[in-house]
Amino acid sequence: xxxxxxxxxxxxxxxxxxxxxxxxxxxxxxxxxxxxxxxxxxxxxxxxxxxxxxxxxxxxxxxxxxxxxxxxxxxxxxxxxxxxxxxxxxxxxxxxxxxxxxxxxxxxxxxxxxxxxxxxxxxxxxxxxxxxxxxxxxxxxxxxxxxxxxxxxxxxxxxxxxxxxxxxxxxxxxxxxxxxxxxxxxxxxxxxxxxxxxxxxxxxxxxxxxxxxxxxxxxxxxxxxxxxxxxxxxxxxxxxxxxxxxxxxxxxxxxxxxxxxxxxxxxxxxxxxxxxxxxxxxxxxxxxxxxxxxxxxxxxxxxxxxxxxxxxxxxxxx
Ligand SMILES: NC(=O)c1ccc[n+]([C@@H]2O[C@H](COP(=O)([O-])OP(=O)(O)OC[C@H]3O[C@@H](n4cnc5c(N)ncnc54)[C@H](O)[C@@H]3O)[C@@H](O)[C@H]2O)c1
Numbered sequence: 568x569x570x571x572x573x574x575x576x577x578x579x580x581x582x583x584x585x586x587x588x589x590x591x592x593x594x595x596x597x598x599x600x601x602x603x604x605x606x607x608x609x610x611x612x613x614x615x616x617x618x619x620x621x622x623x624x625x626x627x628x629x630x631x632x633x634x635x636x637x638x639x640x641x642x643x644x645x646x647x648x649x650x651x652x653x654x655x656x657x658x659x660x661x662x663x664x665x666x667x668x669x670x671x672x673x674x675x676x677x678x679x680x681x682x683x684x685x686x687x688x689x690x691x692x693x694x695x696x697x698x699x700x701x702x703x704x705x706x707x708x709x710x711x712x713x714x715x716x717x718x719x720x721x722x723x724x725x726x727x728x729x730x731x732x733x734x735x736x737x738x739x740x741x742x743x744x745x746x747x748x749x750x751x752x753x754x755x756x757x758x759x760x761x762x763x764x765x766x767x768x769x770x771x772x773x774x775x776x777x778x779x780x781x782x783x784x785x786x787x788x789x790x791x792x793x794x795x796x797x798x799x800x801x802x803x804x805x806x807x808x809x810x811x812x813x814x815x816x817x818x819x820x821x822x823x824x825x826x827x828x829x830x831x832x833x834x835x836x837x838x839x840x841x842x843x844x845x846x847x848x849x850x851x852x853x854x855x856x857x858x859x860x861x862x863x864x865x866x867x868x869x870x871x872x873x874x875x876x877x878x879x880x881x882x883x884x885x
Contacts, residue, residue: 569680569796572637574598574624574670575644576617579746580685580738580784582607584641587785589616596620598633599644605747610883624666630673637677639792642670642684645718648750649689652711663714664721671725671733681795682733683788686719686804687712688777688849690737697812698777698850701737701804719804726802734791734800739808739849743781743869744876749885752815753778753822753870757877758884760826765833772816777808777848780864780872790858800857806849809862821870 571588575581576597585608588595596618597608608614622629624644634640645663646652652659667684674682691699692706705716725731742753749758752768759766787807794800823830855861864872877884 568592568594569638570594570596570636571639571641572596572598572633573641573643574633575642577603577605577607578643578647579607579748580741580781580788581641581643582611582613583745583781583785584643584788585617586611586613587789589613591789593639596633596637598622598624598629607745607747610745610747610880625661625669627669627673630669634670634673634677634679637679639681639796640670640674640679640683641788641792642667642682645685646711646714648748649709649711650750652714653709656710659710659714660717664717667718667721671722671729671731674731675729680732681792682722682731683791683795684718684722684733684735686722686735686737687715688737688739688806688808688847689844690716690719691847692716693844697846698810698848699737699806700850701806701853723802723804732795732798732801734795734802735804736787736791737804737806737849738784738787739777739779739847741779741781741784743873745781747883752818753873754877756819756822756830757873760822760830760874761877761881761884763829765831766819768815768819768832770815772814772819773845774815775812775846775848776815777811778813778818778866778869779808779862780869783862783864787854787860790860791854794858805854805857806851807854807860808849808851810848810851812846812848813866818866818870821867822874825867825871825874
């Protein structure tokens, strides 16, 4: 039984990962803000089983207390939405970059066996080279992209300067039950079905994304945690996705079908959402070769799971 820390564990991916770690018998502590945007640990039904440390990632005292004695650290805490990141780039860089180096500095002389840091496929920026491969340079444009690229570089540099057992994940667009960020596409579609209203869609439906189900995302974190704790993958970045780009329009269609035609989408905007990249998907062959991980959940199956989750929690849906 390992002692694990999940930063950002109140969030979508962090809370699902926390639940999965608990199900495997690990001990889990979570570091998150005292007033997180939502309480993912409650939504996952695991709040009582977790040691919750309330604090900011840029507070070295809190972080030092949170990492004490941990064998595996999963660093997911971040400003994660593109719009708020553009509105307040300084706060975004502080949390996403300073927060990352604060954590890594605190871990320098610890006995930690694995540190897995969340970067993003957005760190590649609007690169025309598709699918993204780990050997490509990171060419971010927006503050969110820039902050994830910087966090990615900072994390990998700790392998060189401190011999740290650290790896970086570059996940594609994660969706599924448990995401309470209703400004994102899938939660908004689900809330619209459950609340019987028209969804707000911030593009013309043409952007293509690599939609990865939350269960596949969690499985990837567990696999990379094991890889790093086993002595491999240090200083490496790993893309995590399906490799199959899907148009936003197609996601809307599937949700409409699953809801028996109750969705009634109106796509108002003529172009893609401002500041978002038009087409993105990743090549995940590196993580597959290193760990055997691959995405298993297809889009229809994943959206059906999500619809069931939100339907059971209608009170959470705006
Ligand atoms: N969701 C995706 O599609 C996706 C894709 C690629 C990468 N990522 C990355 O994965 C990670 C998790 O994403 P998510 O979707 O679960 O995000 P989320 O927004 O649901 O959760 C982020 C969590 O971080 C916490 N946090 C923010 N600032 C903090 C601070 N200063 N100190 C402590 N905690 C803080 C928030 O309170 C929240 O609970 C992020 O690093 C994100 O950049 C997400």
